[in-house]
Structure formats: structure tokens, C-alpha cells
Amino acid sequence: MTDHSLRQIKKMPKEAKRKFEKQIGFLSQNLQYPSLHAKKYDEAQDIWQARVDDHYRFYFAIREDVYVILNVTKHPK
Numbered sequence: 001m002t003d004h005s006l007r008q009i010k011k012m013p014k015e016a017k018r019k020f021e022k023q024i025g026f027l028s029q030n031l032q033y034p035s036l037h038a039k040k041y042d043e044a045q046d047i048w049q050a051r052v053d054d055h056y057r058f059y060f061a062i063r064e065d066v067y068v069i070l071n072v073t074k075h076p077k
Helices: 003-011 014-029
Strands: 039-042 047-051 056-063 066-074
Touching: 003 066, 014 047, 014 056, 014 066
Parallel strands: none
Antiparallel strands: 039 047, 047 056, 056 066
């Protein structure tokens, strides 16, 4: 995780943090886990987006076999 993503996670409500941790567990097992809805967000920079819940998304990069969490943010509706 980046320093930025850690700061964002600290600001999240407790329930959203719990959901985020659950989704990270799914990500570590299977990038295509259904509730993640993971998709390529920025092809040029190889950044992915995945769902925490209806209100939050997280962005990550894949570096070799490591997922690097770049940002966690509210999802604009």
C-alpha cells in the first residue's frame, strides 16, 4: 500500500474498512472474484479498479505478483 492509500483507509468509516479488508482478501485469492468487479481503469498506466461496496472503490497496480493499493476513494454516483 502507498502512504496515500493508508491515509485514505484511516479516514474511512469502520464498516467500510471492514468491507475493504474483506475485498482485499478476495483479491489476494482471485482477481476475478465476482464481488470485486475488478476491471482495468487506466490501460496506459496499468491501473485497476475494484469495488469495496456501492460507495467505495479502490485502485491498484499489479507489479509482478504483488498488488499495490494506490488509492481508496468514495465512488461518485
